[in-house]
Amino acid sequence: MKINMDDLYQKARQAADAAYAPYSHFRVGAALLAEDGTVFTGCNVENRSYGLTICAERGAVMKAVSSGCRSFVALAIATPDSNYPVGPCGACRQVLSEFMESTAPVRFAGSGSEVVNTTVGELYPYDSLHELATNM
Numbered sequence: 001m002k003i004n005m006d007d008l009y010q011k012a013r014q015a016a017d018a019a020y021a022p023y024s025h026f027r028v029g030a031a032l033l034a035e036d037g038t039v040f041t042g043c044n045v046e047n048r049s050y051g052l053t054i055c056a057e058r059g060a061v062m063k064a065v066s067s068g069c070r071s072f073v074a075l076a077i078a079t080p081d082s083n084y085p086v087g088p089c090g091a092c093r094q095v096l097s098e099f100m101e102s103t104a105p106v107r108f109a110g111s112g113s114e115v116v117n118t119t120v121g122e123l124y125p126y127d128s129l130h131e132l133a134t135n136m
């Protein structure tokens with residue numbers, strides 16, 4: 001499948017507009033491309049407890065898996081409230097590595113001109129508990 005990272009990034013940027021971020025005022029949007037071409041988006045959903053906040057990336061994974069999709073070939077993340085690219089947090093890297101190959105492309109960007117194009121493996125080398133990974 002031809003992967004269009006520009007389109008995927010645009011979907012992530014749109015998803016950021018749905019962010020519920022009244023505490024940080026920092027919107028994040030994520031777009032996950034599934035093997036069959038379906039795109040699942042997510043946004044950060046904060047909570048007044050702070051600790052129960054769910055990141056955009058994990059929101060997208062939960063939406064996809066609960067819709068029956070478990071395999072993703074690309075990810076884009078938009079952080080329009082920063083002028084530099086902000087990568088996924090450590091917890092999200094672990095969760096993404098469960099459902100993506102290390103070679104899968106990842107793009108992230110803020111409101112500035114800098115764009116990071118990387119891969120799941122570069123973001124999460126020596127992935128934790130790799131030996132427990134299953135293809136079920």
Ligand code: THU
Nearest residue numbers: 024026028044055056087088089
């Ligand atoms: N956030 C994400 O949604 N994804 C990330 O990768 C980094 C952080 C959210 C969590 C919180 O709502 C806000 O950004 C500030 O940390």
